[in-house]
Amino acid sequence: MGHGKYIAPQKGKYQVAAGETLELQFVVLPGESEDIDVSVDLTGPGAEVHLKGLYLCGADEKVNFRILVHHLAPGCHSTQLFNGIAGGAAQVSFHGTIVVAPDAQKTEAYQENHNIVLTERAKVETRPQLEIYADDVKCSHGATVGQLSEDERFYMRSRGIPDAQARRLQMLSFLSPVIPAGREAEIEQALEKLQGE
Amino acid sequence: MLEIRNLHASVEGKEILKGLDLKVGPGEVHALMGPNGAGKSTLAAVLTGRPGYEVTEGTVLYKGQDLLKMTPEERAWAGLFLSFQYPVEIPGVTITAFMKAAVNAKRKAAGEPELKAAEFLKLMKEKMALVQMKADFAKREVNVGFSGGEKKRNEIFQMALLEPSFALLDETDSGLDVDALKIVADGVNALRSPERSAIIVTHYHKLLEYVQPDFVHVLKEGRIVKTGGRELVDAIEAKGFDQF
Numbered sequence: 001m002g003h004g005k006y007i008a009p010q011k012g013k014y015q016v017a018a019g020e021t022l023e024l025q026f027v028v029l030p031g032e033s034e035d036i037d038v039s040v041d042l043t044g045p046g047a048e049v050h051l052k053g054l055y056l057c058g059a060d061e062k063v064n065f066r067i068l069v070h071h072l073a074p075g076c077h078s079t080q081l082f083n084g085i086a087g088g089a090a091q092v093s094f095h096g097t098i099v100v101a102p103d104a105q106k107t108e109a110y111q112e113n114h115n116i117v118l119t120e121r122a123k124v125e126t127r128p129q130l131e132i133y134a135d136d137v138k139c140s141h142g143a144t145v146g147q148l149s150e151d152e153r154f155y156m157r158s159r160g161i162p163d164a165q166a167r168r169l170q171m172l173s174f175l176s177p178v179i180p181a182g183r184e185a186e187i188e189q190a191l192e193k194l195q196g197e
Numbered sequence: 198m199l200e201i202r203n204l205h206a207s208v209e210g211k212e213i214l215k216g217l218d219l220k221v222g223p224g225e226v227h228a229l230m231g232p233n234g235a236g237k238s239t240l241a242a243v244l245t246g247r248p249g250y251e252v253t254e255g256t257v258l259y260k261g262q263d264l265l266k267m268t269p270e271e272r273a274w275a276g277l278f279l280s281f282q283y284p285v286e287i288p289g290v291t292i293t294a295f296m297k298a299a300v301n302a303k304r305k306a307a308g309e310p311e312l313k314a315a316e317f318l319k320l321m322k323e324k325m326a327l328v329q330m331k332a333d334f335a336k337r338e339v340n341v342g343f344s345g346g347e348k349k350r351n352e353i354f355q356m357a358l359l360e361p362s363f364a365l366l367d368e369t370d371s372g373l374d375v376d377a378l379k380i381v382a383d384g385v386n387a388l389r390s391p392e393r394s395a396i397i398v399t400h401y402h403k404l405l406e407y408v409q410p411d412f413v414h415v416l417k418e419g420r421i422v423k424t425g426g427r428e429l430v431d432a433i434e435a436k437g438f439d440q441f
Contacts, residue, residue: 150248155285158245159299159355160273160306169290169298176289 011037018044018073025180028055028063028084029190039068042076042104049077054178055084056190057092057122058197067096069111071104071134080111083178085171087118088197097129098141104134111141116148116174118194148174164195198223198394199244199264199363204255205419206236206243212253213239215419221363224391228405228430229398231416232438237398238282240416241367245279246272259363273299274306278361280352282368287339292351293321295339296358303359324357328384346377353384364388364395370404382407402434415441 016022028034040049049069057063069078078098086092098109115124128141148170156166168191172184179187199221206214213236221227231237242250244257246269257264264272287295300320301311312320321335328350340348349369356364366385370378385395385408397408405413405427413429414421415438422441423429432440 152285152287154247154269155281155287156295156299157269158247158273158279158281159295159359160270160303161295161298162270162302163268165298165302169287169295173287173289 011035012039014038014040014049016040016042016044016047016049016076019046020044021048021050023050024052025178026051026053026055026065026082027180027183028053028057029186030056030058030061030194033062035064035066037066039070040078041070041072042078043072045073045075047073047076049079051078051080051082052178053080053082053084054175054180054187055082055092056187056194057084057086057090058088058194060089060091062091064092065094065096067094069096069098069109071098071100071107071109074104075106076104077108078110080113081178082113083115083175084113084124085116085118085174085191085194086122086124087194089119089121091123091125093125093127094143095127095129096141097131098139100130100132100134100137100139102133105136107134107137107139109137109139113143114174115143115145116171117145118148119197167195168192198225198260200256200258202256202258204240204243204257205253206239207251207253208239208249213419214243216255217416217420219414219421221394221396223394224389225411226389226395226397226408228410228413229396229416230400230413230430230433230438233400235416236419237416238367239419241279241282241365241396241398244272244365245269245277270302271306273359273361274303276362278356278359278364280349280356280364280366280369282371284340284343284348284352286341286343288341290339291336292339293318293335296321296355299355300358320358324354327357327387328354329380330354345372346374349373349381350377350384353381357384357388360388362393364393366395366397366399368398368400370399370401378403379407402430405430417441 055063094113096111100107111128113126117124124145126143128143130139153166171191201219204214204217229237252265297317413425415423
């Protein structure tokens, strides 16, 4: 792992049985390239999985997410929220797939992936995918790639917050739904590092 | 305090301010009135350094300094404050975190030590009482889920906390009911002093009943076309802006 780069949970394959809930949180901080491959099978009725991810990538790092959530049984619920920031000349890809099997009626599946690109050299590719073979389901996905809002930053600066600090606050704001409790200070330090690039 | 001379400014290549002159002395409150599109908000934007506004001619001196050369944060440190017409939402950032960053940045710029957490919270409480904010306000995310009135009260709260020497209120009264308007007016009046000045940009006369201006200006087509006292407000109320 090195540099405490990303902490639990792990890449790999997971199965969630009837009535159980799995929650995974991914944190990727600047320092290394990483491939994160995760597949989750919801195998029994009422199974749930909730995935959250935060990634900060700089330098010439390559970070790739491949996330597969497979709804195999009826009445299962899955959520995914991945927010990340790419600076330097980082290359990030997010491939997220939700598959809803023919038997998996009453499925609820949601996926969101939002990205901020800090430099012209940084690249983000996001590809959310839904494959639905059942007819009574609630599914949605959304993906965005954008930049820090100038209006928001001007509001902060007009209150006296210096530009660099305002940018960090904006990034913290953007990441806030996916920051694990108690790790705010660590994330803020990582943002400072990313800003230096 | 503030001296604007022959100010010309454009947005996206379109000239909005066309030779504006205005002088505001210490302790003075000036009301700036005018029809839509006259340039009121553009003036507020130019004075606070909003990106996207280009000054093509003229000068602005603030406390003897060239204001237009300063960054937005430097202007804030020098005591300038803008109450936004449309306050911005910042999800995930609490009012406390936001204003602590602002207050301490200003103190740092003035060579003063940062406030300790307890000192800051005490100050927050005091100012929250001024605009009648409930206790949970401190923990709320900046402007997220706020009603129109709450957003404007939040602007006045921030102003009270930063204690600016020059306040620009850009249509702070628009969309407020009478009770909220009264709270906003009380907040503005509480800051009035012989050293502090303000420009109140407004369409309406209502706020000016509560906050008595020393001077009233009519802005039309990017220039000030008429200056007077309180009686101008009544004239506008009676006959509109077409008379100028």
